[in-house]
Amino acid sequence: MSASPVETQKPAKISVKGLRKSFGTNEVLKGIDAEVAEGEVVCVIGPSGSGKSTLLRCLNKLEEISAGHVIVDGFDVTDPKVDINEVRRHVGMVFQHFNLFPHMSVVENIMLAPVELKKASKAEARQQALKLLERVGLKEKADARPAALSGGQKQRVAIARALAMNPGIMLFDEATSALDPEMVGEVLQVIRDLADEGMTMVLVTHEMGFAKEIGDRVIFMDAGVVCESGPPAELFGNPQQERTKEFLSKVL
Amino acid sequence: MTRGLRTWPRAVIAAILGMFLLFGGAGAAMAQPADNGVEGKTFVIGTDTTFAPFEFRKDGELTGIDMDLVRAIAEDQGFNVEIRSLGFNAALQALTSNQVDGVIAGMSITDERKAVYDFSEPYFESGIQMAVAKDDDDIKGYEDLAGKTVVAKTGSEGETYAKSIAEEYGFSVKALDQSATMYESVKAGSAVAVFDDYPVLAYGVAQNNGLKTVSDKVPGGSYGFAVNKGKNTALLAAFNDGLATLKADGGYDKILDSYLADPTAAVPTTFVDLLAKSFPALMSGLKNTLLVTAISFAVAMALGLLAGFMKLSRNIVVRGISTTFVNIFRGTPLLLWAFMFYFGLPQLTGWDVSIWVAGVLTLSLNSAAYVAEIVRGAIQSVDPGQLEASRSLGLGYGKSMQKVVVPQAFKMMTPSLINQLIIMLKDSSLLLAIGFGELLYQGQQIYAANFRVTETLVIVGFIYFIAIMALTKLANYADRRFNK
Numbered sequence: 001m002s003a004s005p006v007e008t009q010k011p012a013k014i015s016v017k018g019l020r021k022s023f024g025t026n027e028v029l030k031g032i033d034a035e036v037a038e039g040e041v042v043c044v045i046g047p048s049g050s051g052k053s054t055l056l057r058c059l060n061k062l063e064e065i066s067a068g069h070v071i072v073d074g075f076d077v078t079d080p081k082v083d084i085n086e087v088r089r090h091v092g093m094v095f096q097h098f099n100l101f102p103h104m105s106v107v108e109n110i111m112l113a114p115v116e117l118k119k120a121s122k123a124e125a126r127q128q129a130l131k132l133l134e135r136v137g138l139k140e141k142a143d144a145r146p147a148a149l150s151g152g153q154k155q156r157v158a159i160a161r162a163l164a165m166n167p168g169i170m171l172f173d174e175a176t177s178a179l180d181p182e183m184v185g186e187v188l189q190v191i192r193d194l195a196d197e198g199m200t201m202v203l204v205t206h207e208m209g210f211a212k213e214i215g216d217r218v219i220f221m222d223a224g225v226v227c228e229s230g231p232p233a234e235l236f237g238n239p240q241q242e243r244t245k246e247f248l249s250k251v252l
Numbered sequence: 253m254t255r256g257l258r259t260w261p262r263a264v265i266a267a268i269l270g271m272f273l274l275f276g277g278a279g280a281a282m283a284q285p286a287d288n289g290v291e292g293k294t295f296v297i298g299t300d301t302t303f304a305p306f307e308f309r310k311d312g313e314l315t316g317i318d319m320d321l322v323r324a325i326a327e328d329q330g331f332n333v334e335i336r337s338l339g340f341n342a343a344l345q346a347l348t349s350n351q352v353d354g355v356i357a358g359m360s361i362t363d364e365r366k367a368v369y370d371f372s373e374p375y376f377e378s379g380i381q382m383a384v385a386k387d388d389d390d391i392k393g394y395e396d397l398a399g400k401t402v403v404a405k406t407g408s409e410g411e412t413y414a415k416s417i418a419e420e421y422g423f424s425v426k427a428l429d430q431s432a433t434m435y436e437s438v439k440a441g442s443a444v445a446v447f448d449d450y451p452v453l454a455y456g457v458a459q460n461n462g463l464k465t466v467s468d469k470v471p472g473g474s475y476g477f478a479v480n481k482g483k484n485t486a487l488l489a490a491f492n493d494g495l496a497t498l499k500a501d502g503g504y505d506k507i508l509d510s511y512l513a514d515p516t517a518a519v520p521t522t523f524v525d526l527l528a529k530s531f532p533a534l535m536s537g538l539k540n541t542l543l544v545t546a547i548s549f550a551v552a553m554a555l556g557l558l559a560g561f562m563k564l565s566r567n568i569v570v571r572g573i574s575t576t577f578v579n580i581f582r583g584t585p586l587l588l589w590a591f592m593f594y595f596g597l598p599q600l601t602g603w604d605v606s607i608w609v610a611g612v613l614t615l616s617l618n619s620a621a622y623v624a625e626i627v628r629g630a631i632q633s634v635d636p637g638q639l640e641a642s643r644s645l646g647l648g649y650g651k652s653m654q655k656v657v658v659p660q661a662f663k664m665m666t667p668s669l670i671n672q673l674i675i676m677l678k679d680s681s682l683l684l685a686i687g688f689g690e691l692l693y694q695g696q697q698i699y700a701a702n703f704r705v706t707e708t709l710v711i712v713g714f715i716y717f718i719a720i721m722a723l724t725k726l727a728n729y730a731d732r733r734f735n736k
Contacts, residue, residue, distance in 0.1 A: 062640055089646035099641035103659050113645040116655060158641075165646060 092162030152183030298343030302700030325494030374474030537694030556623025
């Protein structure tokens, strides 16, 4: 890594300062400030189009950032001198549509990054991948193709793949939205286990009950800004903003 | 006879010639110094592919009056000849671009050609005759042609003569490119008669081409051996000396008699006989077809992948280069590039471009333009989430493309690539225009000598069909095997 960690006063794992993001003339994020502490689980909720997925994708720079700063693990990802690939190795990401590699077996999906980035030999990577699969309850599917798995199984493999580089942060982008209802539980259980292990996580989710249960803090976003943020009991039990109340009355 | 420049209009020839004059210095290096002798030297002589009895293939060997004559003269004068059977127009192109030293191809000496080439003394006095189908008892002379259509060779004296009397006798003239196809159209009834050079007609009739001659000869032009203007003067002088010797010692008459007085009727009589006689030549043609396709496809894949990726580049210059390349080769005919690489390139650069190099360049650059589009389309059709997932793991763009996107794109593009390979195999037949010895070229050589056009084409078509079916099966098997 070419740049040295930025001096911060609080030991925040993720720090977002004045983040703006536009697609053409459409400004999707209009100045976001937020922090995530080590071991904290933050759930981001809000209506469609509020910018919550875009915010998440800015955290590992899958979206170019228009203005502001995003500091992850002490590295400012908006600094062109920072090797974004190095930062991403410490930030696992899980997508709504799984995005498993269909031309590889389940275990090869998980081995890809450790082997290609020379973090492990093939044999070591396979051993580690099998352990991860065991953790998500899919060891027996190691040599199957993704096409042979159910949606819930695919998402659990995707989580195992995101964990393969041993990241300190996990990002979940509507990880259960594309699943049939009966498969949501198995995926949430894996996420719950990760939270219990103390993983720093940011989850964009529509599962309000789950957000309430698992989140240390909930951020409500609307129209590209953070509208309200606080512990789940407060935000769900006693929302302060009209917009929050309106939204919660629709989804709860 | 005046055989015209069949494939290219004269203006194009003039333009090429202009280019030659402009870049003339390069070509001059290849020519012989003016006052050197020819003894012991080897000269490359271009000729037609299909002009029996002057040049044609018999059992795979080039033979005919022109061939025997130039070889006898070479022997008499102590030089060596290397014959290149290019086709009439192609031979003249090659002469202009100094790819060959001389041309002997049943070519009439005309003022127009004298402006560009230097000619020997005439070695044959030709003339025009009319022929009709063997079983046609209606047409006995010009007066029976009223209201009918006749055929003649494009730009030939036969055409000039037929047109000169067309109004008087009330018939119309249609021009075709090859003797064999003219005879076929008379046999098929789309024309009632053909006007052609008498030795060519006489030879064809003797080979059972299904025609008979019904008029007297009309005296026509004289044939001459040509060198590029101002070049190879020693070769031209040696040709004249040798011709004079042969005429004096009777060798000349012997050669002519062997083809005209008593043509060797070695024509296969049955289909099986034809198949057996033509098989070795056709197999060597097939070998060249497959080889040039294989090499060209490998080159096209490499170039196409490169150009396809360049089209996806964020850099506008890189993208522009690739787009220009694709547009140029998709927007121009394959045949044009065959001529350009084989005749144009040597004139522009002075390089010695072999027919294999020209053939591979033509096929591979054309195909690469299509492969580039296939590659670009396939890569763009891979779900963007695949690249994002790979990038989110910390893999760089190049690694992500290599390990995640391209393998999936390749699977998608395989059927299109197989298609492209088959198109290329068929397109390789166009290389016959520059005299490349591929399958259809060999077929032409065979029917030009025996006039069994339809049967030969059926055999050639069948070989193409079998080769392409086998290739398709093989490619589909490989697709299933490796792209599970």
